[in-house]
Amino acid sequence: MSFIRPAFRHPESPKNDLGYTRQYYEGALSTLCAGCGHDSISGAIIQACFEMNIEPHQVAKLSGIGCSSKTPAYYLGNSHGFNSVHGRMPSVTTGASLANRKLLYLGVSGDGDTASIGMGQFVHIIRRNLNMVYIVMNNGCYGLTKGQDSATADFGSVNKSGSANLFQTIDLVGLALELGATFVGRSFSGDKGQLVPMIKAAMSHNGFAFIDVISPCVTFNNNAGSTKSYDYVRAHMEATSAIDLVPEKQEITTNYEEGTTKRIELHDHSVIELHKLAEGWDPTDRHSAVERLQSSRNKGEILTGLLFVDTHSKDLHDLIETVPQPLNSLKEQDLCPGSGVLEGINGEFR
Amino acid sequence: MQQLTAINDLVIRFANVNGTGSASANNMFAKSIFRMGLPVTPKNIFPSNIQGLPTWYEVRVSEHGYLGRRAGVDIMVSVNPQSMKKDVDSVRPSGYFMYDNTREIDKSLLRDDIHYIGVPMIELCRQHFTTDTRSHQLLKNMIYVGALVALLDIEVEVVKGLVAAQFRKKEKLIPPNYQALELGIQYIKDHYTWPLGLRLERRDLIGDSILIDGNTACGLGAIYAGATVAAWYPITPSTSVVNAFEKYVKRLRKDEETGKNKYAIVQAEDELAAIGMVIGANWNGARAFTSTSGPGLSLMSEFLGLAYFAEIPLVLIDVQRTGPSTGMPTRTQQSDLTSAFYASHGDTKQVLLFPATPKECFDFTADAFDLTERLQTPVLVMTDLDLGMNDHLSPPFQWDDQRRYDRGKVHSADDLEKLQQFGRYQDVDGDGIPYRTIPGTHPTKGSYFTRGSSRDEMARYTEDSEPYVRNMDRLLKKWNTAKDLVPAPEFYQEKDKGNQGMIFFGTSTYAALEAMEQLEAAGVPMDAMRIRATPFSHAVRDFIGRHKTVYVVEQNRDAQMRSILINELDIDPFKLVPVLNYDGMPITAEAITKQISRTLHNASNGHALAEAQHS
Numbered sequence: 014m015s016f017i018r019p020a021f022r023h024p025e026s027p028k029n030d031l032g033y034t035r036q037y038y039e040g041a042l043s044t045l046c047a048g049c050g051h052d053s054i055s056g057a058i059i060q061a062c063f064e065m066n067i068e069p070h071q072v073a074k075l076s077g078i079g080c081s082s083k084t085p086a087y088y089l090g091n092s093h094g095f096n097s098v099h100g101r102m103p104s105v106t107t108g109a110s111l112a113n114r115k116l117l118y119l120g121v122s123g124d125g126d127t128a129s130i131g132m133g134q135f136v137h138i139i140r141r142n143l144n145m146v147y148i149v150m151n152n153g154c155y156g157l158t159k160g161q162d163s164a165t166a167d168f169g170s171v172n173k174s175g176s177a178n179l180f181q182t183i184d185l186v187g188l189a190l191e192l193g194a195t196f197v198g199r200s201f202s203g204d205k206g207q208l209v210p211m212i213k214a215a216m217s218h219n220g221f222a223f224i225d226v227i228s229p230c231v232t233f234n235n236n237a238g239s240t241k242s243y244d245y246v247r248a249h250m251e252a253t254s255a256i257d258l259v260p261e262k263q264e265i266t267t268n269y270e271e272g273t274t275k276r277i278e279l280h281d282h283s284v285i286e287l288h289k290l291a292e293g294w295d296p297t298d299r300h301s302a303v304e305r306l307q308s309s310r311n312k313g314e315i316l317t318g319l320l321f322v323d324t325h326s327k328d329l330h331d332l333i334e335t336v337p338q339p340l341n342s343l344k345e346q347d348l349c350p351g352s353g354v355l356e357g358i359n360g361e362f363r
Numbered sequence: 364m365q366q367l368t369a370i371n372d373l374v375i376r377f378a379n380v381n382g383t384g385s386a387s388a389n390n391m392f393a394k395s396i397f398r399m400g401l402p403v404t405p406k407n408i409f410p411s412n413i414q415g416l417p418t419w420y421e422v423r424v425s426e427h428g429y430l431g432r433r434a435g436v437d438i439m440v441s442v443n444p445q446s447m448k449k450d451v452d453s454v455r456p457s458g459y460f461m462y463d464n465t466r467e468i469d470k471s472l473l474r475d476d477i478h479y480i481g482v483p484m485i486e487l488c489r490q491h492f493t494t495d496t497r498s499h500q501l502l503k504n505m506i507y508v509g510a511l512v513a514l515l516d517i518e519v520e521v522v523k524g525l526v527a528a529q530f531r532k533k534e535k536l537i538p539p540n541y542q543a544l545e546l547g548i549q550y551i552k553d554h555y556t557w558p559l560g561l562r563l564e565r566r567d568l569i570g571d572s573i574l575i576d577g578n579t580a581c582g583l584g585a586i587y588a589g590a591t592v593a594a595w596y597p598i599t600p601s602t603s604v605v606n607a608f609e610k611y612v613k614r615l616r617k618d619e620e621t622g623k624n625k626y627a628i629v630q631a632e633d634e635l636a637a638i639g640m641v642i643g644a645n646w647n648g649a650r651a652f653t654s655t656s657g658p659g660l661s662l663m664s665e666f667l668g669l670a671y672f673a674e675i676p677l678v679l680i681d682v683q684r685t686g687p688s689t690g691m692p693t694r695t696q697q698s699d700l701t702s703a704f705y706a707s708h709g710d711t712k713q714v715l716l717f718p719a720t721p722k723e724c725f726d727f728t729a730d731a732f733d734l735t736e737r738l739q740t741p742v743l744v745m746t747d748l749d750l751g752m753n754d755h756l757s758p759p760f761q762w763d764d765q766r767r768y769d770r771g772k773v774h775s776a777d778d779l780e781k782l783q784q785f786g787r788y789q790d791v792d793g794d795g796i797p798y799r800t801i802p803g804t805h806p807t808k809g810s811y812f813t814r815g816s817s818r819d820e821m822a823r824y825t826e827d828s829e830p831y832v833r834n835m836d837r838l839l840k841k842w843n844t845a846k847d848l849v850p851a852p853e854f855y856q857e858k859d860k861g862n863q864g865m866i867f868f869g870t871s872t873y874a875a876l877e878a879m880e881q882l883e884a885a886g887v888p889m890d891a892m893r894i895r896a897t898p899f900s901h902a903v904r905d906f907i908g909r910h911k912t913v914y915v916v917e918q919n920r921d922a923q924m925r926s927i928l929i930n931e932l933d934i935d936p937f938k939l940v941p942v943l944n945y946d947g948m949p950i951t952a953e954a955i956t957k958q959i960s961r962t963l964h965n966a967s968n969g970h971a972l973a974e975a976q977h978s
Binding site: 068069070071073075086091093094096097098101103104105106108109110112113115116133134136137141333334335336337340341343345347348349350351352354355356358359362363 | 397398571572573574575583586587588589591592594611615616618621622623624625626627628629631632633635636637638639640641642643644645646647648649651665666669759760761762763764767768800801802803804805806807810811812813814815816824
């Protein structure tokens with residue numbers, strides 16, 4: 014979008030508990046196409062961080078390569094960012110997290126970056142349950158190389174050049190559930206009401222939090238016949254529930270009819286509230302989530318919402334039993350065994 | 364028939380079947396020689412297999428202290444019928460062939476120019492031990508060690524001490540192993556003249572040396588350097604680097620109160636992920652490393668380009684093996700030089716270190732962490748299978764407790780407070796090395812965006828030519844700065860002896876030094892320089908400049924180091940003569956001497972030789 018964003022902001026813009034305005038969480042101006050779904054997701058990330066009172070410098074934002082992976086430049090200007098190589102964001106984030114378990118890791122990827130070139134790393138980061146938020150901005154096509162079908166394009170979906178996709182789609186949500194991901198959600202870039210609380214819940218989760226966000230490509234995949242167009246997604250979206258995230262200290266104020274609301278307490282004692290819960294489905298039961306997803310798929314619906322969460326999840330650091338302080342903060346006295354020990358080791362080799 | 368006669372100068376080779384427990388008996392044999400104060404060089408020649416294929420163990424003993432491999436087997440200990448024909452053939456004339464004569468040897472295996480020593484290993488086991496066949500197999504190994512104790516005059520108490528140490532946790536195995544040892548000794552005493560003309564005598568030649576493999580040394584070096592993150596993917600011959608790191612770090616880096624780990628080791632899904640993790644960890648301020656070998660290095664190439672261009676520290680230990688492709692995974696070579704030096708697309712050059720001994724594996728690995736953070740570029744420690752997986756006589760490792768890690772140019776929160784402006788890729792000091800910040804340092808200052816795409820001094824994305832060129836030129840300036848920071852070359856003469864020079868590095872060193880003595884004895888004095896790093900310092904250029912002909916000794920087919928020298932220093936190719944070995948076996952002095960002598964002879968009908976001899 015080639016316009017100059019005015020620097021002027023309302024002098025009485027609301028501030029969060031840290032005293033920051035929403036503007037403080039913004040980044041550089043987006044260079045994506047006007048109307049790109051990805052910009053809405055960037056906006057949702059900004060909103061979620063603002064509402065969650067996140068210190069931007071305590072966030073590391075990472076990405077791979079592609080349109081989606083450009084977005085970290087457009088939010089959280091006071092966070093360190095890392096635009097790595099194609100499909101390899103998971104490994105770079107893993108290393109970053111190993112170095113400092115205290116930061117919040119926010120990874121952004123695309124459907125090409127995750128479902129094709131980065132599939133191997135995606136699968137293994139789920140296995141390791143790295144403590145991070147992993148958002149796929151899923152538009153079913155390769156934008157930067159001008160619109161080729163990606164691996165998440167639905168079978169039969171028609172692209173801009175008019176040809177129908179011959180291959181089966183990879184459903185990242187189904188895959189993540191199957192692989193044991195500990196937090197799985199799907200949303201739509203056009204539904205901020207659902208997306209913002211879902212990102213907030215993901216940030217509160219201890220372990221790998223995956224959100225697949227359908228994000229139409231206005232330039233290459235918004236045509237009639239595409240199953241990732243704004244019109245198609247709006248017409249076929251099926252939400253499992255409405256979500257609220259209630260932070261630890263905040264009082265629960267919303268009131269819903271008994272039996273239609275589920276409260277899930279997370280590791281950090283914040284609570285996810287799911288309202289208007291779909292029948293016969295329990296978001297803490299993986300099996301029911303998989304079944305619900307399958308039945309929606311059979312009906313041609315795009316199931317959205319928080320589909321599954323494991324509140325007892327142990328992340329990679331828990332599993333490999335690292336010390337609580339960041340490894341990057343350890344000094345010589347913590348790390349170097351010294352010359353006396355070395356002399357002993359020499360003795361073992363004589 | 365003539366007898367070989369020598370004290371403390373021999374090559375013995377054991378021909379075993381992989382997976383039959385021969386390694387521990389063979390190691391004990393070599394260690395007992397080490398404990399008799401003698402320079403010893405054992406080498407494993409093993410298949411890419413877990414059980415069943417032929418495997419050899421070769422031990423050279425050298426009173427002179429030659430630690431390279433020597434061609435020709437003086438004594439063959441054959442316990443593998445599969446390879447017997449090949450093993451008989453490889454014995455030098457007048458040498459010895461020890462075998463199990465429980466069954467009569469095939470007549471076709473008899474040569475009339477070598478000595479045969481039959482020891483009924485299986486029969487002795489059957490007679491004296493009632494245990495199962497698997498135990499027989501292990502005890503059989505101790506029987507041949509016993510036979511060698513008698514034949515070579517090895518001190519039996521030394522061997523017994525090693526047996527006791529080996530089985531200190533399974534004490535009931537000590538008596539049968541002692542008995543097997545004695546059976547071997549007694550059989551030789553009853554049936555042969557002992558000791559042989561080739562024998563060993565205690566000396567005091569090794570001082571406080573240790574006998575250790577390079578991979579263990581690298582693993583320890585990483586611990587001492589404060590590495591907290593290791594990410595890797597299993598591949599021979601580098602696997603034991605991380606194994607060693609893990610073994611010692613578990614012992615040395617547990618939090619005393621909580622038992623939690625002050626380290627993280629991740630076995631990645633592939634080499635791409637391994638180096639990705641190492642980059643992420645280094646970017647975030649931890650010291651992190653990976654280790655790999657040729658095929659893994661190829662996979663890591665893309666990420667090495669990112670780390671070069673985005674200026675992220677990382678240590679990579681490349682234990683080279685025989686390529687190309689899968690090549691011979693369990694044989695040695697120095698053949699990753701080109702792919703490591705120029706790793707990744709675009710204009711890239713990488714800092715390489717070339718250790719030659721386990722001591723240098725320890726030192727260079729530790730130094731690599733300082734260098735990579737100082738330079739903010741990858742540092743690759745280029746060892747090889749021979750150095751990494753075989754035991755070598757080495758000076759003991761040392762650590763200066765006053766040493767502090769050089770974390771390089773990293774801004775703290777206080778620094779950032781004082782700064783007018785932070786530009787991640789600004790050349791503030793004029794040495795080409797910029798300042799970096801670690802995520803989480805300061806609430807409002809010092810954050811920046813890391814990327815593999817072009818950016819300006821302020822780390823802003825740009826596709827403009829000028830900042831791109833400025834950046835590429837600054838990277839070259841940094842490269843020049845590195846020349847004085849990396850380990851300097853080592854010289855083996857006070858001043859030049861003539862106009863013939865020799866360059867070598869890494870595991871070619873032992874053989875090259877031995878070859879130098881051989882050439883000197885033949886009237887061809889050589890000046891020698893051992894390269895220990897890239898980029899090449901001015902001393903490297905000067906050495907080549909001062910000599911008319913320089914032989915470049917290396918273990919690959921295409922003379923890769925020679926090409927890099929020509930490329931980097933603009934040397935006349937005719938001046939650099941390749942001396943090569945690429946059969947997968949460690950290079951020998953004989954091979955070097957032969958190639959250099961042949962070159963000298965061929966050059967203008969021997970004029971060059973005459974000239975060299977009179978220079």
